[in-house]
Amino acid sequence: MSIHVLFVVLAWLVLLRAVRLASDGAPLDALAPPVCGGCGALGASPCEPCLAVLQRPPPMPPPAGVDALVALLAYEGVGRELVARVKYRNGRAALPWLAAQLAMRVRAAQRRGPPADVVTWAPTTGRRRRRRGFDHAELLARAVAAELGLPCVRLLQRGPGPPQTGASFTERRRRPVLHVPPRARPRAAGRRVLVVDDVCTSGSTLAVAARALRHAGATSVTAAVAARTLGRGLPGRPLKVVIAWTDPTHR
Ligand SMILES: [Zn+2]
Numbered sequence: 001m002s003i004h005v006l007f008v009v010l011a012w013l014v015l016l017r018a019v020r021l022a023s024d025g026a027p028l029d030a031l032a033p034p035v036c037g038g039c040g041a042l043g044a045s046p047c048e049p050c051l052a053v054l055q056r057p058p059p060m061p062p063p064a065g066v067d068a069l070v071a072l073l074a075y076e077g078v079g080r081e082l083v084a085r086v087k088y089r090n091g092r093a094a095l096p097w098l099a100a101q102l103a104m105r106v107r108a109a110q111r112r113g114p115p116a117d118v119v120t121w122a123p124t125t126g127r128r129r130r131r132r133g134f135d136h137a138e139l140l141a142r143a144v145a146a147e148l149g150l151p152c153v154r155l156l157q158r159g160p161g162p163p164q165t166g167a168s169f170t171e172r173r174r175r176p177v178l179h180v181p182p183r184a185r186p187r188a189a190g191r192r193v194l195v196v197d198d199v200c201t202s203g204s205t206l207a208v209a210a211r212a213l214r215h216a217g218a219t220s221v222t223a224a225v226a227a228r229t230l231g232r233g234l235p236g237r238p239l240k241v242v243i244a245w246t247d248p249t250h251r
Contacts, residue, residue, distance in 0.1 A: 063203030065210030189217030
């Protein structure tokens with residue numbers, strides 16, 4: 001009897017492990033054929049027809065506390081699909097392209113503004129992270145940091161943290177609550193931090209991140225987002241895709 005019970009328990013554990021591996025995606029990703037994150041067609045992500053219609057957002061002043069903001073795509077149409085699907089495992093194929101394009105624009109912007117010493121991200125809520133099993137903002141930040149040859153460090157945490165002096169009650173309720181936990185402070189103090197996020201809408205998340213990082217002693221905060229929503233009546237403009245692989249010496 002006890003051997004039967006042991007067998008059932010072991011079989012159950014093996015099944016759980018298999019389900020977990022499947023939900024982590026690695027074996028499924030390896031088996032799945034590559035598809036375009038913009039339209040779902042088999043092949044490169046983004047595919048050529050999608051590349052041709054991607055748009056970049058018009059310039060926007062950086063959110064409060066952010067020294068410079070780089071936004072790659074307008075969060076519309078194919079650009080919206082491409083970025084939104086990174087949040088789900090089966091759409092992660094576009095991540096390397098997004099990271100490479102974003103890193104090139106960050107590098108260009110850093111010639112005019114403060115360069116960064118360290119990359120971090122605005123963490124998603126714990127509930128979303130648990131449901132998806134990963135934080136898409138972290139994935140993007142790590143990929144951008146690898147392209148830039150910079151360390152990527154978890155500096156920000158969601159949670160109550162210290163009181164936000166100067167913020168009104170309504171602001172505090174509306175804003176996500178981010179802070180730099182004490183153990184991460186030495187890695188933020190005196191550093192120039194680049195915050196990576198997937199989508200910028202009002203800029204309030206980046207503003208809160210900048211406030212927390214400066215409170216922890218960061219000397220500058222810049223931000224890079226894969227996409228930005230367009231304001232009402234503001235048209236996007238054609239995206240000039242930078243072809244990096246033709247000149248690796250510039251990387
Ligand atoms: Zn496509």
